[in-house]
Amino acid sequence: MRVVIVGCGYVGLELARQxxxxxxxxxxxxxxxTGLEAIVSxxxxxxxxDGAVESVQADATAPESLSSLPEADxxxxxxxxxxxxxxxxxxxxxxxxxxxVDEYGARSTPPDRLVYTSSTxxxxxxxxxxxxxxxxxDPTTEKTRVLAAAETVALEATAEHGIDxxxxxxxxxxxxxxxRLTRYLDGPxxxxxxxxxxxxxxxGAIRHILETDCAxxxxxxxxxDEPVDKHAFADWLADECGVERPEKRSKAExxxxxxxxxxxxxxxxxxxxxxxxxxRALAYEFAYPTFREGYRDAISSFRRDRT
Numbered sequence: 001m002r003v004v005i006v007g008c009g010y011v012g013l014e015l016a017r018q019x020x021x022x023x024x025x026x027x028x029x030x031x032x033x034t035g036l037e038a039i040v041s042x043x044x045x046x047x048x049x050d051g052a053v054e055s056v057q058a059d060a061t062a063p064e065s066l067s068s069l070p071e072a073d074x075x076x077x078x079x080x081x082x083x084x085x086x087x088x089x090x091x092x093x094x095x096x097x098x099x100x101v102d103e104y105g106a107r108s109t110p111p112d113r114l115v116y117t118s119s120t121x122x123x124x125x126x127x128x129x130x131x132x133x134x135x136x137x138d139p140t141t142e143k144t145r146v147l148a149a150a151e152t153v154a155l156e157a158t159a160e161h162g163i164d165x166x167x168x169x170x171x172x173x174x175x176x177x178x179x180r181l182t183r184y185l186d187g188p189x190x191x192x193x194x195x196x197x198x199x200x201x202x203x204g205a206i207r208h209i210l211e212t213d214c215a216x217x218x219x220x221x222x223x224x225d226e227p228v229d230k231h232a233f234a235d236w237l238a239d240e241c242g243v244e245r246p247e248k249r250s251k252a253e254x255x256x257x258x259x260x261x262x263x264x265x266x267x268x269x270x271x272x273x274x275x276x277x278x279x280r281a282l283a284y285e286f287a288y289p290t291f292r293e294g295y296r297d298a299i300s301s302f303r304r305d306r307t
Contacts, residue, residue, distance in 0.1 A: 001210065004029060004072040004111075006060055006100055007079025007092075008039050010173065011117065014203035015076065016042050020052035022211070027070050031059045060096030066103040074210055075104060075114045077154070086142035093150035098157055105161025113164040113216060115206055116154035118147050120171050120195055120221065126272040128193060133219055133278050140270060141263050151219065164216040168206055171223035171274055175199030179298035184234040187246025190254040195227045195274040198288040208284045220279055226290040227273035233291065240299045242306070 001024045005012040008028030016026045020042060028039035039055035042048055058065040060079050077097050081089040097116060104110050123131045124138035139145040151167045158165035174180070175198050197205075205222045209215050231248050238245045251268055254260070260268065288294035 001025070002071065002073045003027070003076060003210065004056075004069060004074070005076045005078060006058075006069075007077060008035070008055075009078065009080055010175075010178070011170075011199055011202045011206075012076070012078040013038060013042060014199055015078070015206055016053045017045055017048055018203055018207045019210075020049070021045075021047040022207075023049075024052075026053045027056055027072070028053060029056050029058050029060075029069065031057065033057070060100050061091050063099045063103065066099060069100075069103065071107070071109060072104070072111045073113075075100065075111050076117070076206060077114060078117045086146055089143050089146045090149070093146055094153060097150050097153050101153065101157045101161065101163070105158075105163060110161055110163055113166065114154060114158050115166045115168055115209065116150060117202075117206070118151050118154075118167050118169045118219075119144070120169050120223065120272075120274050121270075122148045122151065122169065123272055123274075125270040128271045128273065130273045130275055131221075132275040133221060140266050143263075155217065155219075159217075166209060166215050166217070167219040168202075168209070168222050169219060170202050171195035171197045171221070173197060173199055173202055174294065179295065181237065181241070181298060181302055184230075184237050185241060185243055185246060187234065188249045188254075189230055189234040189246050190249050190268060191251050192230050192268065192271050193227050193273050194230055194233055194291075195223050195272070196291055196294070197223050198294040200287050204287060205279060205284050208282070212282065214282050220282075221274050221276055222279060223274040223276045224286060224288065224290055224294070225276060228291060236292075237295065237299070240295070241302050 004027045006029045016028050019026045036055040042053040058068050079092050081092040121144040122137040122139045124140040139148045154167050155165040235245045
């Protein structure tokens, strides 16, 4: 397969590594020279043949730059808005994605399919109940409404060009450089559920979907086996790290502090548990089925640093 990864960042680099190590032709796309260097460095990792992963400088929000993108069988749109607000998110996720779709759709040989990486945030609040691919989305913040709009582009605008779209809704990403141990060890920890997926499995799920040619025209939840209560997770993590368990707060107590923005308060009130039954049914095997396996390296590193 010829795969182009637009926005080849945290998950994209790992996806490039996995695809490159399995003999696929991969091109990573980033806006900055530093980003391009990170893509090229994937070729230096074990199991990736030299030159298997190439890099191209382009910006999804600048349509004139996209002519430099190579021909592809598959495009993965994994760009990030850099944690900025809803306006920046719309520019990247909606406008940028549409630019990429229009660029490839206008070519004589458009890609066969496109995968867009979205978020489980589009489901909104379900009072701790379970959600899956059959659950209607109900975005409650400006940013999640932008993500929902981008999903429409990924599934409908692609179809106008004869490209099959797939939406991969990632749960909370964690992994190398994103374990954020102190958030839970130092506390206080506010009640709610954590829906998580390790970076390697986020990339692995996309790789599996592409290699098995499944989930065309679908939205797929990419989340591990076990949503976990935040208080229970914080206590488990503290015990594993050999430190005192952190202070806990209810949602009402945290909101009563009065220092939250409206968007932050909505996030705290939002609660759900995400099911990966569909992804499991597609025969994906997780490298890190739960947080227990996923945090093993971070815990070992933390304990070593304390000795």
